[in-house]
Amino acid sequence: MKATNIHTTFDRLLKRADKEALLNQKSCCLWMTGLSGSGKTTIAQGLEKKLHVDGYLTQVLDGDNIRSGINNNLGFSLADREENIRRIAEVTKLYVNSGLITINCFVSPTIDIRNMAKEIIGEADMLEVFVNTPLEVCEARDVKGLYKKARAGEIKNFTGIDSPFEAPVSPAFELKTDNQTVEESVQTLYDFVISKIKLNK
Numbered sequence: 001m002k003a004t005n006i007h008t009t010f011d012r013l014l015k016r017a018d019k020e021a022l023l024n025q026k027s028c029c030l031w032m033t034g035l036s037g038s039g040k041t042t043i044a045q046g047l048e049k050k051l052h053v054d055g056y057l058t059q060v061l062d063g064d065n066i067r068s069g070i071n072n073n074l075g076f077s078l079a080d081r082e083e084n085i086r087r088i089a090e091v092t093k094l095y096v097n098s099g100l101i102t103i104n105c106f107v108s109p110t111i112d113i114r115n116m117a118k119e120i121i122g123e124a125d126m127l128e129v130f131v132n133t134p135l136e137v138c139e140a141r142d143v144k145g146l147y148k149k150a151r152a153g154e155i156k157n158f159t160g161i162d163s164p165f166e167a168p169v170s171p172a173f174e175l176k177t178d179n180q181t182v183e184e185s186v187q188t189l190y191d192f193v194i195s196k197i198k199l200n201k
């Protein structure tokens with residue numbers, strides 16, 4: 001049942017701009033979308049380290065971590081996938097309003113699901129990064145052995161195998177990892193991001 005008698009206090013709290021000024025950065029969400037094994041988490045880890053060295057405060061939000069915690073009651077039905085992303089987007093909004101840069105690593109396979117995230121986070125604050133790695137490459141990497149299981153029918157509705165992945169139509173940035181080293185991919189994304197998060201004084 002929906003709660004009533006809710007009285008929010010957002011208008012009496014410090015503003016996001018105050019926190020961005022404190023941190024000397026412009027907050028936003030980098031939303032990495034792509035197939036399992038495309039490189040989202042690996043690139044996020046590298047990017048976070050690089051930004052940290054430069055003095056930027058970031059938070060990586062990653063599918064498995066979120067599903068083992070706040071979303072541990074959700075599965076992979078359509079309704080649960082939607083609720084998964086809805087909660088992630090709400091959490092992201094809290095971080096962004098606190099002045100942080102979030103790096104979100106979620107397959108988030110459909111345009112609808114990413115649009116829902118955009119509606120919650122705000123279009124201007126969510127930079128969609130398409131980690132565009134061909135299915136054959138992801139499957140050959142098979143980092144977690146999930147493609148093998150999906151091909152064997154042990155996992156149903158696996159994105160790329162028996163569940164569709166809808167590529168973003170106009171992502172803020174696109175990375176092609178199949179002919180790049182991890183370091184090159186991280187550097188390419190870093191070069192894009194840095195102008196977005198520098199605070200203009």
Ligand code: ADP
Nearest residue numbers: 036037038039040041042143177180181182185
């Ligand atoms: P995802 O988070 O998208 O499921 P992972 O980051 O877990 O993917 O796995 C990507 C795998 O691909 C890692 O084993 C990584 O070392 C490898 N890889 C090879 N080249 C690249 C690259 N240019 N960028 C990112 N990952 C790469």
